[in-house]
Amino acid sequence: MPPHILDVAHRLVARQLGNPTGLLGAVIAHVLNNGNAPTITAAVAALELAGTETIADVGFGGGLGLELLLKATKGEVHGIEPSPGMISRARRSHPREVSAGRLHLHIGTMDALPLATASLNAWISLNTIYFIADLEPAFADLRRVLEPSGRGVLGVADPVWLGRQPFAKHGFVVRAVDDVVRELADAGFDVEHRTTPASRSTGGGVPYNLLICRPG
Numbered sequence: 001m002p003p004h005i006l007d008v009a010h011r012l013v014a015r016q017l018g019n020p021t022g023l024l025g026a027v028i029a030h031v032l033n034n035g036n037a038p039t040i041t042a043a044v045a046a047l048e049l050a051g052t053e054t055i056a057d058v059g060f061g062g063g064l065g066l067e068l069l070l071k072a073t074k075g076e077v078h079g080i081e082p083s084p085g086m087i088s089r090a091r092r093s094h095p096r097e098v099s100a101g102r103l104h105l106h107i108g109t110m111d112a113l114p115l116a117t118a119s120l121n122a123w124i125s126l127n128t129i130y131f132i133a134d135l136e137p138a139f140a141d142l143r144r145v146l147e148p149s150g151r152g153v154l155g156v157a158d159p160v161w162l163g164r165q166p167f168a169k170h171g172f173v174v175r176a177v178d179d180v181v182r183e184l185a186d187a188g189f190d191v192e193h194r195t196t197p198a199s200r201s202t203g204g205g206v207p208y209n210l211l212i213c214r215p216g
């Protein structure tokens with residue numbers, strides 16, 4: 001394939017990963033759910049839920065995180081997404097949970113979460129911060145919504161691996177994990193850095209990072 005066509009394709013994929021939209025967005029949602037299943041599953045396990053918590057998935061994309069959280073708690077689950085297409089997809093996937101008030105779907109972004117202060121026992125957010133230029137207001141809001149004994153899990157791919165992906169040069173913010181940990185600490189979290197095996201789509205064999213965040 002001519003290099004400029006490949007470049008256009010990578011730009012398109014990058015834009016879709018940051019805001020899945022339309023028909024291609026539906027394909028991306030499917031790819032995300034399949035490719036990221038091991039790391040999303042590991043993030044939910046790392047929450048060590050008792051089964052009654054109120055939990056959010058911030059930037060849920062294809063929605064696998066919502067599905068796993070609904071299985072893991074009898075409490076309420078919140079999904080926050082800037083993509084209207086991903087909100088509609090999640091609503092179609094879980095009509096009963098939405099009408100029963102178990103699943104709440106919100107259009108929103110990490111830096112302005114449509115949730116009350118200290119209203120969550122837990123949250124997960126995977127592969128989202130690559131699309132956020134300024135982490136300070138985003139992490140401050142993740143801290144605001146978490147109750148004092150709560151726990152969050154932020155998932156980020158290995159930055160060296162991510163930086164080598166051809167789509168990442170089209171607008172991804174690739175950060176050293178230590179820098180992310182420092183910004184989380186500045187927002188008021190005690191952070192435990194764990195790794196988990198990555199699938200091909202989240203690290204090609206290089207471990208994936210789970211940053212376990214507890215209010216400090």
Ligand SMILES: C[S@@+](CC[C@H](N)C(=O)[O-])C[C@H]1O[C@@H](n2cnc3c(N)ncnc32)[C@H](O)[C@@H]1O
Nearest residue numbers: 018019032036059060061083109110126127131
């Ligand atoms: C690469 S996908 C990851 C989806 C899912 N968390 C996963 O790991 O499979 C990134 C998602 O983050 C969402 N997103 C982008 N900017 C965001 C922001 N500022 N706040 C919350 N979510 C955001 C996108 O709409 C997209 O669905």
